[in-house]
Amino acid sequence: MTALAAAFAARFAGVAITPQDDRYDQARAIWNGTVDARPALIARCRTAQDIIAAVILTRDAGLPLAVRGGGHSVPGLSMCDGGVVIDLSLMRTVTVDPRRRIAVAEPGATWAGYDAATAAHGLASTGGLISTTGVAGLTLGGGIGWLQRKHGLACDNLVAAEVVTAGGATVRASSQENPHLLWGLRGGGGNFGIVSRFEFSLHPVSTVLGGLMLFPLDDGQRVLRAFGDWAAQLPDEASMMAAVLTAPPEPFVPAEIVGHKVVGVAGCWCGDLDQGAAVLEPLRSLKPLIDMFSPMPYPALQQMLDGAAPPGLRNYFRGGYAPELSDDLIDVVLEHGARMPSPMSAIDLHHMGGAVGRVGAGDTAFSGRAAAYTYNLRSTWTDPAEDGQHISANRDVAAQLAPLSQDGSYVNFLTDTAGNSNAVVRAAYGDALYGRLACLKREFDPGNLFRANHNIRPAH
Numbered sequence: 383m384t385a386l387a388a389a390f391a392a393r394f395a396g397v398a399i400t401p402q403d404d405r406y407d408q409a410r411a412i413w414n415g416t417v418d419a420r421p422a423l424i425a426r427c428r429t430a431q432d433i434i435a436a437v438i439l440t441r442d443a444g445l446p447l448a449v450r451g452g453g454h455s456v457p458g459l460s461m462c463d464g465g466v467v468i469d470l471s472l473m474r475t476v477t478v479d480p481r482r483r484i485a486v487a488e489p490g491a492t493w494a495g496y497d498a499a500t501a502a503h504g505l506a507s508t509g510g511l512i513s514t515t516g517v518a519g520l521t522l523g524g525g526i527g528w529l530q531r532k533h534g535l536a537c538d539n540l541v542a543a544e545v546v547t548a549g550g551a552t553v554r555a556s557s558q559e560n561p562h563l564l565w566g567l568r569g570g571g572g573n574f575g576i577v578s579r580f581e582f583s584l585h586p587v588s589t590v591l592g593g594l595m596l597f598p599l600d601d602g603q604r605v606l607r608a609f610g611d612w613a614a615q616l617p618d619e620a621s622m623m624a625a626v627l628t629a630p631p632e633p634f635v636p637a638e639i640v641g642h643k644v645v646g647v648a649g650c651w652c653g654d655l656d657q658g659a660a661v662l663e664p665l666r667s668l669k670p671l672i673d674m675f676s677p678m679p680y681p682a683l684q685q686m687l688d689g690a691a692p693p694g695l696r697n698y699f700r701g702g703y704a705p706e707l708s709d710d711l712i713d714v715v716l717e718h719g720a721r722m723p724s725p726m727s728a729i730d731l732h733h734m735g736g737a738v739g740r741v742g743a744g745d746t747a748f749s750g751r752a753a754a755y756t757y758n759l760r761s762t763w764t765d766p767a768e769d770g771q772h773i774s775a776n777r778d779v780a781a782q783l784a785p786l787s788q789d790g791s792y793v794n795f796l797t798d799t800a801g802n803s804n805a806v807v808r809a810a811y812g813d814a815l816y817g818r819l820a821c822l823k824r825e826f827d828p829g830n831l832f833r834a835n836h837n838i839r840p841a842h
């Protein structure tokens with residue numbers, strides 16, 4: 383037994399998994415199959431006390447430390463080589479206080495578990511578009527989802543949190559206690575400590591009008607222009623995205639279009655259902671190849687796209703913010719979308735605004751308040767020999783979109799972290815937000831123990 387394993391055996395009450403353990407390979411696998419890190423020890427926690435013990439043991443051993451919530455970090459920030467992974471996946475309980483409309487989530491919860499718990503009370507708050515993603519990482523980076531234009535980003539619904547700091551203390555962040563820390567947790571990622579408890583405000587949401595339409599790529603100019611004009615007028619109840627993708631071999635897709643590139647529109651209407659049907663009418667008049675929009679329970683919409691994001695494939699994401707769906711941007715998206723070298727890749731255009739855009743640029747650490755769209759260039763493939771081809775195709779689109787984009791980018795869609803240089807992270811936040819985050823980092827983690835993330839360097 384190594385000294386590290388012995389120290390954990392003596393002082394850590396959770397499950398410690400070392401490379402000799404049969405569970406090791408399963409425990410070090412995360413969503414992105416390109417990540418093949420080999421930690422010295424994976425510390426599966428059951429309680430906040432376990433998290434504190436694991437932080438202290440890792441810090442005292444002088445080893446790298448990574449934190450795993452839902453394990454969906456595309457750059458693989460929740461695994462590390464040779465260090466300790468503090469794995470929160472056993473801490474998944476979500477409890478709901480329907481009277482106060484508050485949900486309390488443990489840090490290993492996924493959106494599937496969160497939505498099931500809140501839906502039991504006819505309540506919800508904004509979560510990710512794929513239900514297997516972790517509540518923790520998605521919220522701490524911002525959190526784009528189907529309720530965002532009505533109820534804000536996931537992080538806007540975060541009203542309090544408990545955080546285990548580098549010193550092994552637990553601090554509470556809320557509007558009353560350490561409000562500056564709550565500010566940083568709303569977009570600043572896992573830089574300030576390990577969140578052991580998330581508290582979210584909830585809203586009445588039950589049946590929504592949700593679904594997907596597919597249009598022929600040949601008609602893409604007309605459809606995306608009409609989508610942009612339509613989206614610009616939408617009430618807050620509508621959160622929509624457009625995409626270029628390959629029609630998947632799903633039962634609801636007619637055989638003759640499977641495998642063809644298409645323009646998709648997916649979304650959610652969380653208001654009156656008749657009004658929602660009227661709002662969708664202009665899209666329907668564009669004559670989609672398929673139209674699956676229908677009333678459904680909100681958790682069903684949250685799982686609608688899960689089949690498109692299975693774990694273990696090879697992935698590279700890159701994102702940005704756009705001020706509008708301009709003709710030039712549509713041209714780039716359609717041209718590159720038509721040439722995407724994998725049928726699993728896609729270009730997503732998330733429509734922002736509404737409640738997201740009404741939060742002030744400096745009121746949280748999320749950098750995209752002024753954007754009309756957040757785009758995500760998602761490359762997914764299976765063969766490691768093709769890594770270069772897919773990553774360079776993705777970077778080509780990103781380079782073409784850069785001049786049509788606003789400053790900054792969404793850290794949760796950022797695969798490149800540029801190693802030791804944090805210029806990419808600084809650019810993603812912009813100088814003003816980054817400067818404030820660096821001061822907060824100096825206060826809560828001056829030694830940069832928590833650096834397996836989109837890292838903010840402590841201010842001098």
Ligand SMILES: Cc1cc2nc3c(=O)[nH]c(=O)nc-3n(C[C@H](O)[C@H](O)[C@H](O)COP(=O)(O)OP(=O)(O)OC[C@H]3O[C@@H](n4cnc5c(N)ncnc54)[C@H](O)[C@@H]3O)c2cc1C
Nearest residue numbers: 451452453454455460489510511516518519520526572577
């Ligand atoms: C399939 C897929 C779908 C996605 N869909 C969306 C979407 O709809 N909307 C959106 O906004 N984003 C989306 N994303 C991006 C997603 O928000 C990020 O990948 C996010 O970091 C995932 O969080 P996680 O907890 O699953 O990841 P993890 O890999 O566990 O963690 C990600 C980062 O958060 C840190 N972290 C995790 N838990 C804690 C904690 N308790 N305290 C402190 N730090 C912690 C980790 O150290 C790491 O740096 C998607 C990603 C994938 C792969």
